[in-house]
Amino acid sequence: MREVKYVSYSELKNAYNYVTSFLEEKRGKKITSIQTTISGDLGFDGDDNYFLLEDFILKNNLNHDSFTYNEYFLDEGEICNPVFLFKNIFILIIRIPMFLLNLITFKQLNLKYPEFTGEDRYVKDLNVKDLITWFLEKEFKTSNEIKYIY
Numbered sequence: 548m549r550e551v552k553y554v555s556y557s558e559l560k561n562a563y564n565y566v567t568s569f570l571e572e573k574r575g576k577k578i579t580s581i582q583t584t585i586s587g588d589l590g591f592d593g594d595d596n597y598f599l600l601e602d603f604i605l606k607n608n609l610n611h612d613s614f615t616y617n618e619y620f621l622d623e624g625e626i627c628n629p630v631f632l633f634k635n636i637f638i639l640i641i642r643i644p645m646f647l648l649n650l651i652t653f654k655q656l657n658l659k660y661p662e663f664t665g666e667d668r669y670v671k672d673l674n675v676k677d678l679i680t681w682f683l684e685k686e687f688k689t690s691n692e693i694k695y696i697y
Contacts, residue, residue, distance in 0.1 A: 581676040593623035610686035
């Protein structure tokens, strides 16, 4: 059950304006929804989102003790892992002749292509609404934990 908190409309609007302006300034992209995600939609990955969050926390004097970075984002090493790169190049070298063979035989062979590999760890990603909640609470809470009513 989400905690319900009362907040003035102007406080909520100011928080929204501040967070969206902060993100728009950093990314140079217009925020169109509070569901816009930091990594998935805005493309802040690895060190980019780490430095973005560090700047957001320091500028606003936010408590981050309960924030677990790896729960929400992949780190730079997971994104740029050379093992996955080499595996996928090898798989691509195998897939191209298989594709051509399948094309030549009009898919009568029905070959199964080897799958590309990547990081399998699930991460949640933060959205604009989560950053607004963190901004208002001054400690890490997500929008799933608190509902604001004005």
